[in-house]
Amino acid sequence: MKKEIKVTPIKNGTVIDHLPAGTALRVLSFLKLKNNPITIAMNVGSKKQGKKDIIFIEDKFLGDKEFAKIALIGKGATMNIIKNHEVKSKGIIEIQDYAEAIIKCINPNCITNAEKMKTKFIIKDRPLKATCYYCQKTMDEREIVESIK
Amino acid sequence: MEKMPAAKKQKILMGRVVASLFFEPSTRTRLSFEAAIQNLGGRVIGFSDSSTTSAKKGETLSDSIRMVSRYADIIVMRHPLEGSARMAAEISQKPIINGGDGANQHPTQTLLDLYTIKKKFGKIDGLSIGMLGDLKYGRTVHSLAYALAKFEGVKLYLIAPEQLKMPKEIIEDVKKNLKIEETSNLEKFLPKMDVLYATRIQKERFPDSMEYEKVKNVYILKEEILKITKKNFQIMHPLPRVNEISDGLDKTSAALYFEQAANGIPVREALLSMLIGKKKKVEM
């Protein structure tokens, strides 16, 4: 039996695994990390997905808002919390049906782009779509990915 | 509401203040609301053009609403940004009536459209309704399509030039509950319709003015159409019209558009009465 190698180059932190290939940099762009050491593996062979991206972030434990953002890009990605080189918990990132303050509305005439207020979107999956609760504009997957704050 | 004696009506909003906040001008909608408020005995405060208000001085909409909701019992607003009324409703302690939020919704227009059809035909279920002209950008026809989908067995004929067809997303949303036929051929379906809802085709919608010239005269309604229409056939239009409906039709029994505009008042009266909570059931 072939044993899968568990790569944990970090001591404490988060591993985001099974991201769709090519999405790691976009995910990093909205995680707003400060000086945390980061390792990225892109286009890694995966039995499940063909190819995938992985992100290792040292000394960082992500919150619900960050999970929600990652879910919009990489549904089915997994989140591993590492403590002392050991996987402490592991979970699949699921798409929520409601997104608050994580996407910007692409409609330039939307009230959310004029006032200081939280955006709200109703999310539908397969295909991924987000409808603005205020202006009712519906965004497709590409538009959503570009609009994550 | 239309049958209620004027003296009785005057008591509904007596001693009440209704704010009429028009951040973007719309004479027709504003006058109709203000007439309704006065018919109900209420007082109106507000403005008809945001260039004269603090909004121009940089006050946010949320601050304006917070302030006004302290001294008005109901707020009627029209605003150029989409979703503005919904945001205002979240902030305000008092009811908000959306008098139009940008290209998004204009719900009181839809209510008066439905009321006009109901009053004329005694029902909405089962009617065949045509929509003509600019179905791509026309907010009134979008809202009306959604509203008609709430009724039973309505048949919808969508007649528009290729460039101005009803957006696919809207058709997807309503097709479960409406039987829909799309065509650019008006004559073909005219004999089947109970109502034809005409809209204005705006020149600005065409990137190429040649394209506009090609379509602009195709959808003008003239008296001759009445030779092939049903006996009780009716024409509606949100007004103002430019040349979509020829004057010759105005005096015929098919002209419903002036009555439709007039229905804006009882519909808005009913809405205001409902919101002030003086009557449990509102009859229009």
Ligand SMILES: [Zn+2]
């Ligand atoms: Zn929006």
